[in-house]
Amino acid sequence: MANYAATHAPENIKDNLKFISYPPDGSIPVSDESIDICCSKGVLTNVEKKLELFQELYRILKNKGQIVFIDWLVPESTGPKYDRLRLGDMSFKETQSSYTKIFQKAGFKNIEFIDKSKEYWEYVKQLDEMYRSSEHKQTYATIISDSLRDELILANIDLKKSIESGQQLSMLILADK
Numbered sequence: 001m002a003n004y005a006a007t008h009a010p011e012n013i014k015d016n017l018k019f020i021s022y023p024p025d026g027s028i029p030v031s032d033e034s035i036d037i038c039c040s041k042g043v044l045t046n047v048e049k050k051l052e053l054f055q056e057l058y059r060i061l062k063n064k065g066q067i068v069f070i071d072w073l074v075p076e077s078t079g080p081k082y083d084r085l086r087l088g089d090m091s092f093k094e095t096q097s098s099y100t101k102i103f104q105k106a107g108f109k110n111i112e113f114i115d116k117s118k119e120y121w122e123y124v125k126q127l128d129e130m131y132r133s134s135e136h137k138q139t140y141a142t143i144i145s146d147s148l149r150d151e152l153i154l155a156n157i158d159l160k161k162s163i164e165s166g167q168q169l170s171m172l173i174l175a176d177k
Contacts, residue, residue: 005039026052030060037066044071048082048092050099054106061177067108069173070116073099075166086155099173108175120170121163128156 002019009017020028026049038057047053057067074081074093081093094102096113103111130136131153144152162168 026056028056028060032059033062033065035060035065036062037068039067040069040071042070042072044069045091045093046089048090050092050094051102051105054102054108058107058177063177065177067173067175070120071099071171071173073113073169073171075169078167086158087151093168096171103175108177110174110176112174114172114174116170116172117163117168121160124156124159124163128153128160131156 002021006014006017006019009019020030038061044050044053054067061067072091072093074095076095076097078095080095080098081091083091085091099113100111131149137149159168163170
């Protein structure tokens with residue numbers, strides 16, 4: 001995602017941005033209070049130890065810095081949910097209240113959740129169409145086997161169903177240092 005973000009950042013601000021990945025050891029190789037904003041899209045659900053990550057983000061953010069994330073959440077009635085996804089990776093989904101506790105414990109304030117599930121459902125629908133297209137099949141034939149493509153399509157079907165049923169929510173999350 002860091003490489004994707006660097007490649008797709010707006011040209012007029014690209015030189016002012018630095019994209020890094022969260023290393024496996026939990027540390028972020030950045031000086032204290034040196035970052036204005038931390039962004040993430042679609043990867044935090046794969047992070048089990050979120051408190052440690054957010055404590056590190058708090059450390060590196062400047063005073064009045066902000067985090068801006070899009071992540072998958074589950075309804076309050078479900079409680080935090082940890083499971084293995086169709087393609088084998090682990091998922092660690094929080095509820096709005098469990099995320100709020102983690103953010104507060106890490107020091108963040110002004111925590112805001114904005115439901116983007118409807119927009120993300122449209123995105124997943126587009127992914128599904130892309131995976132099924134002959135152009136995509138030809139372009140990625142040497143990288144994605146037919147069986148993996150079938151699994152990606154099935155994973156997208158599962159995702160669309162979970163969004164439609166309200167069992168999975170795509171949330172834009174903002175919080176201030």
